[in-house]
Amino acid sequence: MVLACTVAYLATLVRAQAPLNPPTQPGEDRIIQDFQARVSHYVEQRRKLAGNSPKPTTSSEKLDTAQQELARKSQVTRSQSERGDIFSPEIAAYLRRQIAATLAGPQGRRIRSSLHRAEPIQDVPLHVNQVYPQKLPLQSTPPSLLLNLPPLPKELQYRIVGRNLVLLDVTPKLIVDFVPSAIPSDKD
């Protein structure tokens, strides 16, 4: 049921947001569907672990404990996970193409400028199933880039760390997967 709802939600978002550029290439629909199925599967597992949605509280201690607990449970459940589980080679290649085409398009200069000005974080060691360092800021993701990437459920976000594209589970701040060097260097 949860899986069906998630797939339906993602499909609605796909219909609602037409990419600015580039157009979908033949065969990419299948790659996007595959990606969405992997994401839905992850989110289904993740919702089971998280249980009911947490309610706002004045206790920062409770929030901290709940976050750490969810991170721990997720790490245990996905202890065998590795890079490419969600961003398979085919999906990673698709995402790289989308990002490169977006950066080469009319918004490219602005997106690069935004990336440079959003306190970029370099040299963070990335490992699947690890918590993003609590004390480090997270760089913002340019909105024009988000318009050209497949939509995600609210539990997950695309984040840029260095030149890597990270799939972040927002609540436990867990690195679910990443695409190394997804952002072409300024010289490319």
Next chain:
Amino acid sequence: MLRRWLLLLLVCAHLSQASCGSPPQQPAVVLSAAPQQAQPGLDLRLPLESSSVRFAVIGDSGTGGRGQYEVAQLIEAYRKLVKFDFVIMLGDNIYGGHHSSDFRSKFEEPYKPLLDAGVKFYASLGNHDDPAQERLYKLFNMGGERYYTFKKGNVEFFVLDSNYMDPGQLAWLEQNLKKSDSNWKISYFHHPLYSDGRTHGPDLDLRIRLTPLFERYCVNVVFSGHEHVYERLKPQGSTFYFILGNSAKLMTHDFNSSEQMKKGMDTDRAFMLIEISRDRLYFQVISRAGNTLDSGMDEQLPCLPDSP
């Protein structure tokens, strides 16, 4: 011995210059020694009209350092005078770790007198914030959401998460702006769309996504932080833009010269007071040292909402 005295004199001269910041418009009470005792002489530039909406603005405040505490003491002193009952937060509310000790030392303790007086804080998220924890932290009044809206009198606030402006958030913003019937629409978020700060500068990609909506639906005022300075910019279309990212963090001498800047201050920490009455917005920016750095009144600029 003489050299020691000379050195001491030099240090004192430097400290006195730093605490005064850029030339104040009028001398005010200097609060650096004992801010809590300076209340009788506070310089106030707001008219305090009846039935007006009054609030304070802080940005990049959550360091837990001395600067934050000093600004917080001054905000409390002004609260007694201005009687505002809410504060908007422009992001980077909690720097560094997000353990309960961080929430205490970087928010609950410095603003305790305000919280005890029933003042509500409405937070937006910065790049140093943890959305998972802060959106659920009741004292930030985010209702469990990354972006949200709230109303005070004839003013509606649209609080955005500029860290992650995904299509869902843009659609939400448009929908809520469209249905708003408030006289004043104010949006605030962390990353500035216009800025003359050297460290970060404007977020151009965010600008091209947000300004068309602000223009189409007549957003009157935009507040941002991120740049650790104060800047008032020339209005863009019918929208006034302010940056206040120095309520604890400070980046000194950080401006590029610019035609779009109306007023800038990058030599001391500060907070802002706003009063909205009918079609007028009064503002006053006060430094940690108690000087009024900028103040004035802006009449609502004419705006004709157009169809999407």
